Amino acid sequence: MLLGCIADDFTGATDLANMLVRGGMRTVQTIGVPAGEADSAALQADAVVVALKSRTIAPEEAVAQSLAALKWLQAHGCKQFYFKYCSTFDSTPRGNIGPVIDALMDALDCNFTIACPAFPKNGRTIFRGYLFVGDVPLNESGMKDHPLTPMTDANLVRVLQAQTKRKVGLVRYDTVSDGATAIGERIAALRRDGVAMAVVDAVSDADLHAIGEACADLPLITAGSGVALGLPANFRRAGLLKHESHAAQLPRVAGAAAVVSGSCSTATNAQVAEWQKGRPAFRIDALELSANPGLVEDALRWARERVDREPVLIYATSTPEQVKAVQARLGVEQAGALVENALADIALGLVQTGVRKLVVAGGETSGAVVGRLGVTSLRIGPQIDPGVPWTVSEGATQMGEPVALALKSGNFGTVDFFAKALSKLA
Numbered sequence: 038m039l040l041g042c043i044a045d046d047f048t049g050a051t052d053l054a055n056m057l058v059r060g061g062m063r064t065v066q067t068i069g070v071p072a073g074e075a076d077s078a079a080l081q082a083d084a085v086v087v088a089l090k091s092r093t094i095a096p097e098e099a100v101a102q103s104l105a106a107l108k109w110l111q112a113h114g115c116k117q118f119y120f121k122y123c124s125t126f127d128s129t130p131r132g133n134i135g136p137v138i139d140a141l142m143d144a145l146d147c148n149f150t151i152a153c154p155a156f157p158k159n160g161r162t163i164f165r166g167y168l169f170v171g172d173v174p175l176n177e178s179g180m181k182d183h184p185l186t187p188m189t190d191a192n193l194v195r196v197l198q199a200q201t202k203r204k205v206g207l208v209r210y211d212t213v214s215d216g217a218t219a220i221g222e223r224i225a226a227l228r229r230d231g232v233a234m235a236v237v238d239a240v241s242d243a244d245l246h247a248i249g250e251a252c253a254d255l256p257l258i259t260a261g262s263g264v265a266l267g268l269p270a271n272f273r274r275a276g277l278l279k280h281e282s283h284a285a286q287l288p289r290v291a292g293a294a295a296v297v298s299g300s301c302s303t304a305t306n307a308q309v310a311e312w313q314k315g316r317p318a319f320r321i322d323a324l325e326l327s328a329n330p331g332l333v334e335d336a337l338r339w340a341r342e343r344v345d346r347e348p349v350l351i352y353a354t355s356t357p358e359q360v361k362a363v364q365a366r367l368g369v370e371q372a373g374a375l376v377e378n379a380l381a382d383i384a385l386g387l388v389q390t391g392v393r394k395l396v397v398a399g400g401e402t403s404g405a406v407v408g409r410l411g412v413t414s415l416r417i418g419p420q421i422d423p424g425v426p427w428t429v430s431e432g433a434t435q436m437g438e439p440v441a442l443a444l445k446s447g448n449f450g451t452v453d454f455f456a457k458a459l460s461k462l463a
């Protein structure tokens with residue numbers, strides 16, 4: 038294992054894993070810190086991404102989980118480490134980005150790292166230390182109203198400095214645009230000045246490649262998924278990673294196919310509508326579900342009659358107005374949990390009837406499904422649409438056999454995403 042990654046949320050972990058696979062690194066994503074010894078599959082990877090859910094929990098707890106992940110990755114031979122956070126640097130005023138970086142630096146006895154959430158392809162760029170989302174500074178973007186991590190300052194040097202006692206500095210775009218050597222020289226100068234963390238400007242993929250190259254020898258890198266673009270080349274240059282690679286190759290999985298959707302995002306609504314133009318679909322009505330738990334069994338009975346012949350969709354996906362009406366009746370959290378639980382039960386029921394290819398729409402919904410299936414790690418395969426790869430479950434699961442899973446969060450994917458994903462496995 039060459040690179041050990043710690044991600045502060047589940048879909049962020051998949052995003053990073055997808056990036057590494059595209060760069061030619063065989064990558065496994067674990068759900069939480071693996072308990073005990075790794076199975077052999079995890080050891081046959083070039084990179085492991087441990088997916089935590091530590092973005093908004095108490096800083097002490099985030100630190101404890103991140104250190105546990107680090108310890109596991111160290112025990113399995115990783116030499117370089119990557120702390121992955123959101124490309125909008127989502128954090129509360131107390132952290133958790135600063136406290137986790139501090140703890141990882143202490144544990145690794147390392148006196149310098151970078152901080153670079155840039156992801157230009159997704160509109161996240163950094164200039165003079167200011168993070169932009171599309172055309173506006175972070176604090177003018179939708180992030181200013183985020184329910185859990187409102188971001189009111191776009192200056193990342195200031196944001197990070199408020200979260201750490203170590204000195205925070207900046208590698209300006211002028212240096213970054215001069216390439217890896219210039220970045221390296223600037224890092225050396227900052228270190229001499231006692232800077233321990235440097236925010237790094239980046240506005241293009243070329244910048245990310247240069248930053249990655251300049252960070253080849255850093256024990257710890259902290260970033261969004263963007264900086265990972267430049268890392269596989271470092272391992273190749275060092276002769277540790279082969280040039281020709283089959284990193285995205287997944288074991289073949291045979292069996293029936295289904296889609297379970299609990300996302301109510303705009304893109305998912307369109308994807309569900311597109312599927313219904315010619316394919317079988319069963320709607321879970323949240324209000325009906327609250328009165329009749331037998332609806333889960335009805336859905337499974339309906340699916341069992343069809344799924345051997347053709348893929349089926351079971352969905353709770355609704356328009357924002359419908360969701361609001363349900364939430365007003367049941368409560369926001371209760372409605373979410375009720376639907377997530379039902380869809381997780383349905384996913385397990387589908388797998389028990391022989392489904393082995395499962396597309397799941399919705400970030401929280403995916404978390405619930407993966408948990409119910411008892412999946413603890415995923416081998417990351419080819420990309421279906423940006424940010425969404427096919428994966429295959431590894432290790433011990435509820436069903437014993439591997440299941441191919443495509444976990445799509447919110448607004449990802451083209452309108453024909455469901456059929457497209459399944460056609461890629463055929």
Ligand code: ADP
Pocket residue numbers: 299300301302305322323353354355359360363364372373374375376377398399400401402403445446447448
């Ligand atoms: P996304 O990735 O699009 O945000 P999530 O799965 O993360 O999707 O979140 C969607 C939430 O909405 C889940 O908690 C899900 O259970 C809930 N939900 C799904 N369908 C309905 C519905 N018809 N009414 C109310 N809540 C719903």
